[in-house]
Amino acid sequence: MAERSFKAEVEHLKLGAGETFTGEGILAITKALLESGVGYVGGYQGAPISHLMDVLADAEELLGELGVRFEANANEAAAAAMLAASVHYPIRGAVTFKGPVGVNVASDALANLSSSGVTGGAMVIVGEDYGEGSSIMQERSHPFAMKAQMWLLDPRPNLPSIVKMVSDGFDLSEASNTPVMLMVRIRSCHVTGSFTTRDNQRPKLTVREALAAPRSDFARVVLPPMSYAHEQDKVKNRWPAAEKFIQDRGLNEFFGPKDAGFGIIVQGGMYNSLIRALQRLGLADIYGNTEVPLYVLNVTYPLISSQFLEFCEGKDHVLVVEEGQPEFIETQLGSFLYRAGSGVKLHGKNIFPMAGEYTGAVMLDAVESFLRTAAPSLLPAAVRAPNIDRPEIPDLSKTVPIRPPGFCTGCPERPIFAAMKLVEKELGKHQIAADIGCHLFASLPPFEIGGATMGYGLGPAANGAFDGGGDKRAVAIIGDGGFWHNGLSSSFTNMAFNKSDGVAIIVDNYYSAATGGQDVMSSRADNATKATKNPIAKALNGIGIDWVRQIDRTYDVAKMRDTIREALTTPEKGPKVIVASSECMLNRQRREKPLAQKAIKEGRRVEAPRFGIDEAVCTGDHACIRLSGCPSLSLKRLDDPLRDDPVASIDQSCVGCGNCGEVADAAVLCPSFYRADVVHNPSVWEKRMASLRARIIGWLQARRDARRLSFAPTFLDGAAE
Amino acid sequence: MTLHQALDPRPQDPKMGGIIKLALLAVGGQGGGVLTGWIEDLARANGYAAQATSVAGVAQRTGATVYYVEMAPAGAGTPIFSLMPAAGDVDIMITAEMMEAGRSILRGFVTPDRTTLITSTHRALAVSEKMVPGDGIASSAEVMAAAEVAARRLIAADFDALALKAGSVISASLFGALAGSEALPFPRAAFEAAIRAGGKGVEPSLRAFDVGYKAAQEGAAAPVAAAEKPKPGTARGPARLMADWQALEARAARLPGEAAAMAGAGLKKVVEFQDLAYGRAYLTRVETVLAADRAPFDLTREAAKYIANAMAYDDIIRVADQKTRAGRMARISREMGAKDRNVMQVTEFLHPRAEELVSLLPAKMGARWAANTDRMALVDRLFNKGRRLRTDSLRGFLMLHVLGGLKGWRLKTLRHAEEQAHLDRWLATAMGYLPQNYDLAVEVIRCRRLVKGYSDTHARGLSKFDRVLTAIALVKDRDDAPQWAARLREAALKDEEGKALDGAIATIRSFL
Incomplete structure (x- = not known):
């Protein structure tokens, strides 16, 4: 069950010729795939293309009607390998994953696919996760396209351009027998807009039909000497064909006047940011009509020398807008100019920062700086003359705290790391390798557990050097998503085969939670089209790992702590694996909340738990927070002159997961926490007994209060008035 | 609400054709996506071309997320909108939390020539603020002061509390504030229509919208937090005790200056903790300090505060009593x-x-x-x-x-014997410094703040207290001893392990 349901949006995918689609970029791409007669689709979820996978999953019925096969692939490598169907068969296929990490995982398959070449159009939709909000290392997918010689499409970030590029991309792929990569940046995936739809096309040949009439041609197999021929074919035939197609179809675009002595070359995806800078400089209008010549690279690989040189003709200065590093495009364009003996001055990373996102401010500064050199007369007076006086804005850089992502309220991973922290207090710091997934938030305060992540499914493998053991055991953490993505083979068979003495903790939250709650092999959910409910422990036993502890309620901090301690101290040799299972709270709430509300409405008995803190008992040391970091566990300042420090406080967002109480108990913190269960629709008997008890308790309290002084309202009995 | 006209608006470039740029900074779970959707639908339904983007990904967990909307009157062509807000180029900045307002100012999204800043003043504390053993809460006042300068127009209220009171969430009250700000060229009814068209939780959303709208239009009359302040406690109990109590209360009130109020609060705390006799013992202790004190009686005031805290220690009996009141x-x-x-x-x-x-x-x-x-x-x-x-x-x-x-x-x-002994030692140490350095004595009294918590936490607090007092003894003869004492105490409250304290002590040892 994915985080967001696209059932309603899927209806938009059925729109026919001449109708208007309005919505998000990701959905537009899905619609464009159907309009292009795609025969199979697949991929692996991850920001920013998770929703593309979710849309496809929700659209399975429609895909079925059209004869389109959908696979939720085990990982990106599996997704890329699936494109093999387009090698021999004239079937269009598309897969999606995030770039560049997904491309890293898929690179083996992509390189082989590129070498073989394709008959049907093959497209990899890469969600370029770069810049603000990115959750991965800051790298580019671009060099993968270059080294495998796949064509890289980077359309202008508006729905009509993106949709057109999907369809053109398939044509390009087929015209040049080469797979293509369609790169969509993080914001273009979520950008909203409209485009005019076409009818969905059934694939000319479906995968079922292809299975009935199998084909093979050993010339397409990547084996010598055919692989040598493939390389020659790439350079001699496919590349020129691609260049011709790109020019004939006009995939790259030109804007602005032809006769200026300067111009700007821009990646398609950066076009809107560039136009905004020009708009702010008074050099473009709202519709993008500009006084600056622009060469928009909707295809950023291959670059076409002749087209570029033609653009440069009569110009003295050109600027390349290329986000990220290294500057592949600029370098290539520079060598085009050099080979042509051109005197045009090429600007790019000498003006733009080498690293980092091209934000609005960066773009404005760079374009302005370029124009000062290339065309100073063009700049408006306001820009040429320095700024008007502005009031000094106080510096808040020391005031505003950073807000890194963390575990959600009630997250079942929190108690696992609270338990680990408790074990660390007993046994000292350990070597800890982490993986990819929500659990990686544990490396941030307040837990600060784990010091490395080497990639998805590679957590335990990253401890390989320590497999031999030593004074202390190395610990690896991996999620269930990582386990099934690549972890079982790369990490756990590695541990088992090398007789690792390490400890691995598998954080099993029933979903691929960090990417939006998609089902995995071990999910507990019923899934009509996928095989779920395959226990991780069974897989571990299958590869010969016998020291496996299955914990079915991670909130039991004491048990978690004791199990981790046992794994770290047991004399038993070999891999020790703890499977810590509890459902992702986001998904659980989404599922259970409506059911509970319904039950309350129908008059059934429901207990709604939530935690609270006795302010008078809390001393304001915040040890509980250092073992939790729960968003609902916060602080509040008391209006008490005797108190210096704010006390802990739990807000209404508490879901009553129990972590606070368990931690207070296991870590022997303090007695301030209480859990209140509000019982909805109690039975008559229950209600009568409760009121009887309350009367007796009230009598005891009144009796005591009659013999002493009390001060109303103190912070504890504030309700007395 | 604060309205603030910082500068005359910068004239819009006519070529930009009136693009309105609206950014929204929200923390995960605040409904930023819903609010963005409403704004977008509102614009489209009223003859505007609009584009929205966001960066979801892991930021949607508990991190801060930027949503961005641009709109312009629909015309002949398709406007080219930007996909991200740019420093110095935002017309309307909505922040769903006070520090996010600070972040938007830091990032340059709020500028005096154009930006209407609509912010909620409530706090969602960051982990770094919460985990400090002392008080690590960032200053909202600093952000508010910066907002006054940075924004062309500032609309600030606790939109979270307003929404909660209306049974809804902050996205709805902020949408109301946006309507109330009149920063967008659409009438109120058009905003409400957008909520209705959304179709989810319409009634509560409309209620929260209404209070948000009013807060922006009229100013949020009474800050919500003020109403919930606990009133000073008045004594209740049997008559014979009440008479004695009033005598004690009067005795505390006779203390000079601010010490009287502090001793009044302290007296309640210790009497509630034990009994009237204990309260008398408390006042006697405070009066002993007073005898050695002089105007403006800072020492007595601080002693009144911390002696009460020391005497009302956290034992099982107190916890059990508090939990059964x-x-x-x-x-x-x-x-x-x-x-x-x-x-x-x-x-x-x-x-x-x-x-x-x-x-x-x-x-x-x-x-x-x-x-x-x-x-x-x-x-x-x-x-x-x-x-x-x-x-x-x-x-x-x-x-x-x-x-x-x-x-x-x-x-x-x-426990009582131990607490008494500790209290006596601490007071004696502080009073010992009094003849040579008044301020140092005050600072040593304040070090009692370090003792708190239960079990291990309490033991850690005590050990920090001891280390701070030992370090203070090293510098006691210096003129800046009080400053060092304060610095040591603040350092001890910075982190659990006492790393900052170690650093401060190492510094002291370096110059001894």
């Missing part, structure tokens, strides 16, 4: 939103260790037991485990009620 259940059930038709169960999480149990024994016997490791281990084996008590049940309540009634016994216990 009249009115607690009513307060909890109100906080939990329980209705009369519901039943409420309350579970306490207690984990007494041998140390706490033995500290309840008579002082001499307790000290003997505590020194005997085998015996302590035995007590731990028998009693040291997490206990969950239901204080809504008779059994659980009675157990704590009886414990909470052991005040008569308390003064004989080991």
